Amino acid sequence: MSLRIVFAGTPDFSVAPLKALIESEHDVVAVYTQPDRPAGRGRKLTASPVKQVALEQNIAVYQPLSLKDPDAQSELKALDADIMIVVAYGLILPQRVLDMPKFGCLNIHASLLPRWRGAAPIQRAIESGDKETGITIMQMDAGLDTGDMLYKLHTNINADDSAQTLHDRLSTLGCEALLATLRQLETNSLSPEKQDESLVTYAEKLNxxxxxxxxxxxxxxxxxxxxxxxxxxxxxxxxxxxxxxxxxxxxxxxxxxxxxxxxxxxxxxxxxxxxxxxxxxxxxxxxxxxxxxxxxxxxxxxxxxxxxxxxxx
The missing domain is CATH 3.10.25.10 (Formyl transferase, C-terminal domain)
Incomplete structure (x- = not known):
């Protein structure tokens, strides 16, 4: 079954999953990403890594300032997506948006939920001395990384890992986990698992x-x-x-x-x-x-x- 997918992501971490979807049997009908931002010494407006890939592949790109805006919601609804894949997008998805696609919205999160909900799970896992981390594919709901867990893959945190090396490994792992989840979705074999609130930790934003x-x-x-x-x-x-x-x-x-x-x-x-x-x-x-x-x-x-x-x- 080929799914009509809307992909939402912004930084480098989102690029590998987007490319994996483009190369799969599924149809990426649109990409949502953050508006272009000033970057570099010249502060020139620069497209996000995700936007650059989408343009190379001739995929329609949408860059709303907010998905709470009724016009932005109407645009998204018109795409008639089966599912929305969200990877480090950076905008809050209101409940109306979460409910739009036939199968809802899935998120690739770079930790083994419920450990390290929040903005900086890779960095906080290393800083705290965790021995392992991984990828969780989550069915998104209105909370902050609180949705049901659909699929997990684990990886060790090595003694010499930096946030960059772990980031790269998890981005690749995210592709594998995402495609496996979509295969289970197609065969109606997903087994959603509630998060244990007693095990929650938060990965505060870096400063x-x-x-x-x-x-x-x-x-x-x-x-x-x-x-x-x-x-x-x-x-x-x-x-x-x-x-x-x-x-x-x-x-x-x-x-x-x-x-x-x-x-x-x-x-x-x-x-x-x-x-x-x-x-x-x-x-x-x-x-x-x-x-x-x-x-x-x-x-x-x-x-x-x-x-x-x-x-x-």
């Missing part, structure tokens, strides 16, 4: 202020923050009253740790692998940094050029 590193925290907490906030908003510390972005860091193994005396925030030593910096409990190794208004560079080169051994952050 730049929380990206500042507190060297009085444990090493593992700091490394998780650095990984969770790569590529946005990027963890940072201050050097000479300017932000120094920290893109990569790792925990030391036992042999390495035994070589150093720990002191929170102090550059204890320099090695070819980076700056060894103390924390609340043990040193860690920062390997990639970005000084203000410069490109990212080796932490060793940065520290060596400025003779930072013994420096106190």
């Amino acid at each position: 730049k202020a929380e990206a500042e590193i507190n060297w009085q925290q444990p090493a593992q907490m700091i490394v998780r923050k650095i990984q969770a906030f790569n590529p946005y908003p990027v963890a940072f510390t201050h050097f000479e009253d300017k932000p120094l972005r920290i893109w990569q860091a790792r925990l030391l193994n036992d042999d390495e740790k035994s070589q150093y005396q720990n002191q929170a925030g102090k550059v204890i030593a320099l090695s070819k692998q980076g700056m060894i910096i103390g924390t609340a409990d043990e040193p860690l190794c920062v390997s990639l940094v970005q000084p203000a208004v410069k490109k990212a560079m080796s932490a060793y080169d940065f520290a060596q050029a400025r003779q930072l051994s013994g420096y106190q952050f």
Whole structure:
């Protein structure tokens, strides 16, 4: 059965599922995405990644400021969709919109619901030290990620995962989960599962202020923050009253740790692998940094050029 699909999404995470639907037997009749936004140093109006794909494929694109607007709702209703697939769209879908398609609206959510409802599930899973995460295909309702769960796929969170690497893996996993869900829909074999409200956690939206590193925290907490906030908003510390972005860091193994005396925030030593910096409990190794208004560079080169051994952050 070929479904008439309206797809709603905006950022890079939404691109792989859109392409998977375009390449499937289903018919993507329209794409909804956020209005073009200023981007880059020139602040030039730029189409979303989803819009760019839709235009390349000659798919009609709609960019309403709100789906609460009656005219926008009339446009959507006229498309006569069997189902609406929503992936990081960024607009609230009123109940009238949720009820329009024959099979309602499905959402690809980047966590194992009910854990990490909300805006930043990938980053919060890493920051909190979760060992696994995954994709949940959810039947949307009027709440925030509260709908019935239809399909799940799991993936481990590796020790060296950043938000970017996990994002890319989950985007691919989302395609697999979505197509499997649509196959079950076609064969009437879906088994909706209610979310256990006692297990709910919320993934609050990221902000730049929380990206500042507190060297009085444990090493593992700091490394998780650095990984969770790569590529946005990027963890940072201050050097000479300017932000120094920290893109990569790792925990030391036992042999390495035994070589150093720990002191929170102090550059204890320099090695070819980076700056060894103390924390609340043990040193860690920062390997990639970005000084203000410069490109990212080796932490060793940065520290060596400025003779930072013994420096106190």
